Amino acid sequence: MIKKLPKKDVAIVGLGWCGSIMAIEMAEAGLDVIAFERGPWRDTATDFNIGYVQDELRYVIQQELMITAAEDTYTFRNAAHQTALPIREYGSFLLGTGVGGSGAHWSGLTWRYNPTDFQLRSHLTERYGAHSIPKDLLIRDWGVTYSELEPYYDKFEKMAGIGGKAGILNGVYQEGGNPFEGNRSSEFPLPPMPMTYAPTLFAEAAKNLGMRPFPTPSGNASAVYTNPYGVTMGPCTYCGYCSRCGCANYSKATPQTNIIPALMRKPNFTAQVQSEVLRVQMDASGKRATGVIYVDSTGQQYEQPADLVILTAFSVPNVRLLFASGIGQAYDPVTEKGLIGKNYAYQTNSSVQLFFNNKNFNPFIAGGGVGQACDEFNGDNFDHSGLGFFGGACIMSNVTSGWPISNRMTPPGTPRWGKKWKQATKDNYLSTTVVRTQGSSYPTRANYLGVDPTYKDRHGRNMMQLTFDFPENDLRMSAFVTDKAAEVARAMGPKQIVAKAPKGPYNIVPFQSTHNTGGAIMGDNPRDSVVNKYLQCWDVPNLFVIGGSAFPQNAGYNPTATVGALAYWAANAIRNQYLKKPGPLVQA
């Protein structure tokens, strides 16, 4: 028996970064808002106790803040001719759960995408000619430009207390900032993080090679800061437990540190946790959402009617909800019909290990966003003529931890156990570092999210199915930028480097990144995209789908700031246009 509840104005699904942003924006507009979160309430002092939060086994290896495959998973295959099988234990990507979502356990790197990233197809066509773009790559323009998003990037950065140095400020290049970034209307709200040793060495080496390194934009609070909501962050103390962990001292930007204390002061907002939304409820016409159906931890199902439904459940679960709700048409890679699940992309990463004599990097003194980067080989910042690929990567010295279980590099050929292993481990632990690249991921016809025919989740719904392998384009890109990263690494003066570029096939087991994107992409017309430029569903005007699911392709950066900027941008459109006149915001 599904119990029907009194109507709310807005139902939000997922209380991470996007959910918190949409919730506070809608609550500020005076609406009656409810946000659902399938995981538990999580707050700093009660759940991220400073006496035990720095526990690698619990949070990094056993991933207590993440959703388990036991609770929810997907099936996976590299290609359509294979049978997709369940991801029985997460590895490659680690989806969050609980209030704060991935925003609670992210590292803090906060990039803006480049202007050309938003108009990728137009730009590459203009520069290199339409024929140069492989037919198999589904890269597209986003339907929104960097300039339109700029004020909302600014808003996100000021809410999150991002620390960095502007590269292009009101049209003028600022030495020490990123020369390739889009224009900023304002300096960062906080200065760059104080640097540890390895990034300092990296920056020196990069400069000597004629590159222009800059501090990585960081959400770890380089100083005490009070954001526009009146919420205060403390300075980061470099504990080295950003990734996969909660922050114990209010320094890492997270929904709970930056938004939720202000959000929870609003009596017109309710957080309904440990409540999983199963589907969006649609009316008979299929063009209007009437609310959501959710299940609580006892198994009781409820119908929550709402005038406006906003999905902010993270990229992949957003798409999963669209499938479960029967919204739109599932993408078929053979006929190429349907849009839900199309343009799935990821991140293409590589690393270069550096072994030194007589250097002490104290790798355990670290913050997730602390580092130095070079963007010379990212996006279309360099001439791709004749290279055989598009895209690029940021090259960074950003070692975020000295975790002893996970991060004990030894030179190739070192045994994995025994006396020699131990000596090499001890000799190298403090004197190794890594230069890494984080690269673009371009969608193909064959990579997509679909519905699995065999496996069901715990609620009896068909699981979502992931078909993905690295496209040749991306592997070539990564090999190229890894070489560039190796050059910088060599210039840092190590006795040995070990460069590891990714080779196919994509393997679901080792952790690589949780930057899954696409599946419900944004665009300028309903034939090619699921949501319009305001992330409003073309088919269902009172449904907004906000998150990395909207990205037509992924760029060579962490996606968080872009996801947050899109959320503020969409919220602005809802408050200033949609609420005054509910209906499609863009005429198809």
Next chain:
Amino acid sequence: MNKAAVTAMCGALILSPLADAANTFFPDIEKGRYLTTVGDCAACHTVENGPSMAGGRAIETPFGKLVAPNLTPDRETGIGAWTDDQFVRALQQGIGHEGEYLYGAFPYTAYTKVKRDDLLAIRAYLATLPPVHNKVVANQLPFPFNIRTSLMGWNMMFFTPGEFQPDPAKTEKWNRGAYLAEGLAHCGTCHNSKNFLGGDTSDGHLKGYTLQGWVAPAITGDDYRGIGLWSEEEIAEYLKTGRNRHAAASGPMAEVVTNSTQFMENTDLLAIADYLKDQKSDLQRPPKLDAQDPRMVAGKALYTDNCSACHMSNGEGVAKLFPSLKNSGSVLAEDPTTVIRVILQGAQAVATDAAPTGPSMPSFGWRLDDTQVAALATYLRNTWGNAAEEVSTATVKTQRMDLASKP
């Protein structure tokens, strides 16, 4: 109730048959609303999430339970049938409308200072509240404390009735501050040292007191243990937002900020600050413990490993987020109850609209044993220029057991 609602109420009342209320002008009712907030009447007279001022909230005293009466205009169970004189007499004399003595949990010892016309403004505001039929039996104390006439003796010893008399040698601002602090804001009700009968001691004015398992620290103008090192603006900021560069309000003071002081006018807060800073006393600094004392050595290791990531290696915390331990009245109070409690259980600092963070200290009782907590508390009290009596393992043990027994 906010200003808009009061305005609407007044509009209705001018036309209503409630003669007393209808004769009162809007400015008085608004003044009354403000003064009611200053007096924090709701803290006792409004049940959590219940109807405004309808009483029924139990107050735990060292002598047993009292229940705050109904102050709504209901004629049967509230104060609707009282005369103005009866109302004023209750607050200024501690005498109920049937001539009975009121218990000192109702701070008439402070409210006696409030001028008649301010009290009538409060009454006018209370008369605008929705009448609620709620019969409250206030006296639920056990024998012999339930005999009200014994209060006559208590009053003789500990109660000096009389409206506040301004000191002509002081400024208008100081006098306003004194009038509020000693009267409606009744700071001394918690912050004056008291004897075992609950009466103020003769030499304990604003020197601190422990109640409900928390220490209300000294708020004299002394640098040591008092708030002498806080500027007037910082005192006002603390009362307005629950925190300043030195401290954060938690425990019972968090409620005071939430219900009362965060709504006060800045000029009034600065006046109170002026007055408090002028209250110098004789708080003596004991000798500091030697840094080589084994408890201090262990305490330093404990502090480095548990505390310094928030309270910083210099003990000064982070402004608006983590209170300073250096020069902290709570840390230095003679009674270490708050320090021990906060280490064991953690604490939630108050959140206000102006400062919504409400940063909370995590609990350490699961990690540190009694000896370690005692060593850590001793270290805090004797480092960075602090000096205070050491804390014993036995004190921690007793307090841990007490806290565990109260669910």
Next chain:
Amino acid sequence: MSDDRFQISRRQLLGAGALIAVSSSFANAATILGGSPLPWAPDAAAPPKNIDPHNWTFFSERERVQVEALVETLIPADQLSPSGKDAGCAVYIDRQMSGPQGQGARLYLQGPFAKGLPTQGPQSAMTPAEQMRVGLAALEWHCVSAFSGRRFAELSVEERESVLHGLEDGHIDLPNDVDGKAFFDVFLSRTMEGFFADPIYGGNRDMVSWTMLGYPGARYDYLDWIDRHNETYPHPPVSISGRPDWKVKA
């Protein structure tokens, strides 16, 4: 340690219905209304439970002897650190196997099962604890057959090492279709986890591995050290349970 009320360990309700793992001090607070203070309670904390190293919960006596011999060979005693056995790695693995991890709390263990490609990850229907038991038994069977009735613990150091190399390189076939290489990789990972994790989990006794590496343990404040490039961090390691300097020395 603190009151059990606040030790929320992973709850798992098996079956087609609710399958929930909870990690929050506020497990039961489902509706949180705006306009009220943020949920908070005194003593709210869910630290890991202390382990009694003498109370074996999973391994039989024979298995214990075998596992101790394995971890002792993988991490031998030398001037850098005690052996894996003396560091408590076997204790660690034992408690993990009987706990939620070993029982497969995080894993999707519903059928149908099929042998997958290497890129699709492990597809076994067995829990890690079951796989451990089966793997240990298969290994013991191999030793007894290959070494004239002697179990792993009864082999010389050289013999033990040759067995482990054989497993690691995939040269040894184990019975019952046990994949020796896969078993070895998992066992090695568990051993290393035990060696390098916080001592509260049973291994890394007295923080021996952290001392060896120069890793300061469960610290949080490095503010005074950020700009001290290339300098040795001087403070000894601390674990979730503390360190010797926390004791008041009479």
